[in-house]
Amino acid sequence: MxxxxxxxxGSKLNVSTQDIKSxxxxxxxxxxxxxxxxxxxxILTFILxxxxxxxxxxxxxxxxxxxxxxxxxxxxxxxxGSKKRASKIAIILLSAIAFFIALKTFPVFxxxxxxxxxAKNKKG
Amino acid sequence: xxxxxxxxxxxxxLKCNLRCSHCGSSAGIARPDELTTKExxxxxxxxxxxxxxxxxxxxxxxxxxxxxxxxxxxxxxxGMNLNFVTNGILIDKYIDDIAKYNPxxxxxxxxxxxxxxxxxxxxxxxxxKANNSIxxxxxxxIQATAITTVSKINFKDLHALKDVIYKKGCNWQIQVAxxxxxxxxxxxxxxxxxxxxxxxxxxxRIKTSxxxxxxxxxxxxxxxxxxxxxxxxxxxCTAGISSIGITSDGGIVGCLSMGNDCFIEGNVRDAPxxxxxxxxxxxxxxxQFIKNSLGPNCKDCKHGEKCRGGCNSxxxxxxxxxxNNPYCFYTIEKDIIKT
Numbered sequence: 001m002x003x004x005x006x007x008x009x010g011s012k013l014n015v016s017t018q019d020i021k022s023x024x025x026x027x028x029x030x031x032x033x034x035x036x037x038x039x040x041x042x043i044l045t046f047i048l049x050x051x052x053x054x055x056x057x058x059x060x061x062x063x064x065x066x067x068x069x070x071x072x073x074x075x076x077x078x079x080x081g082s083k084k085r086a087s088k089i090a091i092i093l094l095s096a097i098a099f100f101i102a103l104k105t106f107p108v109f110x111x112x113x114x115x116x117x118x119a120k121n122k123k124g
Numbered sequence: 125x126x127x128x129x130x131x132x133x134x135x136x137x138l139k140c141n142l143r144c145s146h147c148g149s150s151a152g153i154a155r156p157d158e159l160t161t162k163e164x165x166x167x168x169x170x171x172x173x174x175x176x177x178x179x180x181x182x183x184x185x186x187x188x189x190x191x192x193x194x195x196x197x198x199x200x201x202x203g204m205n206l207n208f209v210t211n212g213i214l215i216d217k218y219i220d221d222i223a224k225y226n227p228x229x230x231x232x233x234x235x236x237x238x239x240x241x242x243x244x245x246x247x248x249x250x251x252x253k254a255n256n257s258i259x260x261x262x263x264x265x266i267q268a269t270a271i272t273t274v275s276k277i278n279f280k281d282l283h284a285l286k287d288v289i290y291k292k293g294c295n296w297q298i299q300v301a302x303x304x305x306x307x308x309x310x311x312x313x314x315x316x317x318x319x320x321x322x323x324x325x326x327x328x329r330i331k332t333s334x335x336x337x338x339x340x341x342x343x344x345x346x347x348x349x350x351x352x353x354x355x356x357x358x359x360x361c362t363a364g365i366s367s368i369g370i371t372s373d374g375g376i377v378g379c380l381s382m383g384n385d386c387f388i389e390g391n392v393r394d395a396p397x398x399x400x401x402x403x404x405x406x407x408x409x410x411x412q413f414i415k416n417s418l419g420p421n422c423k424d425c426k427h428g429e430k431c432r433g434g435c436n437s438x439x440x441x442x443x444x445x446x447x448n449n450p451y452c453f454y455t456i457e458k459d460i461i462k463t
Contacts, residue, residue: 003461003462003463005460005461005462006323006351006461006463008316009316009319009320009323009460009461010320010323012279012316012317012320013279013280013282013283013320013321013323013324014283015320015323015324015327019323019327019330019331020323020327022327022330023326023327023330023351023352023353024351026326026330026353027349027350027351027352027353027354030353030354116131116133116178116180116207116343116367117180117207117209117229117231117269117271117297118229118231118269118295118297118338118340118342119207119228119229119267119269119295120267120295120338
C-alpha cells in the first residue's frame with residue numbers, strides 16, 4: 001500500500017503510483033540483497049578463517065580501508081589458531097560482532113555523489 | 125588528524141558571458157585581483173604536493189581566461205584529473221584544445237527545454253550551444269555530464285529534458301538551486317518538490333538503463349531514506365575534510381557553494397596551500413564536529429552523528445547554522461510523508 005502523501009508528492013512530477021511501487025520494491029530488494037550478501041560474506045570468512053587460518057594473518061590480503069569482510073576474516077583467522085573450545089565460541093561471537101559492524105559501516109552506493117562534477121569512472 | 129585532499133573545485137575566473145538567474149556566484153565581471161598564470165601554476169603544484177586527485181575548473185566561465193590551456197596542461201602534467209564545468213558557449217571554439225588535455229569529464233549546464241534554458245541563462249541560443257557542446261564532446265570521446273540545477277522555474281521540465289538527453293551518451297547530474305547569489309528565494313523548491321525530484325531520479329534509474337542515461341543526484345540530495353533505493357551511508361559534508369573550493373583571487377574555502385567570504389580559511393597569496401590545509405584551526409565546522417554541533421533540525425536524529433546534518437552549504441544558506449539541513453529525505457519522510 002502506498003502512502004497518499006507520497007503519491008501526492010510524486011504526482012507533482014508525474015511519478016506514477018506504479019513508479020513509486022517500483023521504487024519501493026527496488027529498495028526492499030536492494031536491502032534484502034545487502035543483508036544476504038553480508039551474511040554470505042560472514043559465513044565465507046568464517047569458513048576461510050576456520051579452515052585456512054593457523055593463528056596468523058596474511059598481511060598482503062588485508063585491506064585496512066575496506067572494513068568488514070577482511071575484518072571478519074581477521075577475527076576468524078586469529079581465533080582459529082587455537083583448538084580450545086573457548087576460542088571456537090570466540091570465533092562465532094566475533095563473527096556475529098563483525099556481522100553487526102558490517103551492517104553499520106558497509107558502504108552502499110548512494111543516490112548522492114560527493115561535491116564535484118559527476119564522472120562515471122575515475123581515471124587516476 | 126591528517127586529512128587527505130581529494131578534490132579541488134576552482135572558480136578559475138568570476139568573469140562570465142552569461143548572467144544566469146540562479147548563479148550562486150553572481151558571476152559576470154572578473155574579481156579585481158584574480159590569480160595570475162604564474163600563481164595558478166604554483167597553485168597546481170601545491171595541489172599536486174597535497175596529492176589531490178581531481179581539479180575542476182569552473183567559473184564564471186573558465187574558458188574566458190586565455191591561459192586556461194596552460195593551467196589545464198599543468199594539471200594533467202602533474203598527474204591530477206582535470207575536469208571542467210562550463211556553460212558550453214565556447215566549447216565549439218576550443219574543442220580541439222580541450223580534447224588535447226584529455227579531461228576526465230566536462231560538465232555542461234543544461235537547465236531545461238530550449239525556452240526554459242534560454243530564459244534562465246538570459247541568452248537566446250544558449251540551449252542550442254549547450255546541447256551541441258555535449259554532442260561535440262561525446263563525438264571526441266570526452267565524458268560529458270549535463271548538469272541541471274532545479275528550481276521552480278524548470279521543475280516541470282525534467283521529463284522533457286530527459287527526452288533531450290536520453291541516449292546522448294552523457295551523464296545527467298541533477299542538483300537543487302539554493303538562494304544565494306542571483307537566485308531569488310521565491311523560486312526555491314519546497315521540501316515536497318525536492319522530494320518529488322528525488323522520486324523522479326529514482327524512477328528514472330529504474331526505468332532507464334544506466335548505460336543509456338546515468339542519472340545522479342548531486343551532493344545536495346540525500347540522507348537516509350527508507351523509501352528511495354540506495355540512499356544510505358551519507359558520511360557528512362566533505363568540505364575541508366577531502367575537498368576545497370578555490371576562489372579566483374586565491375581564497376581557500378571548504379566549498380564554493382557556501383557563498384560567503386567569512387568562510388575563507390586563508391589565501392594562497394599569504395600562505396602556501398599546504399599550510400592552510402594542514403592548519404588544525406581551519407575548517408572547524410567540519411573538522412571539529414561533535415554531536416552537539418548538530419542544529420535544532422538534526423540534534424535528535426538517530427542518523428545525526430553519521431550524516432552530520434547533511435550538506436552544510438544548504439544548511440547554512442537556509443538556516444544560518446551548519447549541520448542543520450532541513451532538506452533531508454529522512455526528516456521529510458518522517459514529518460511530511462509520515463512513513
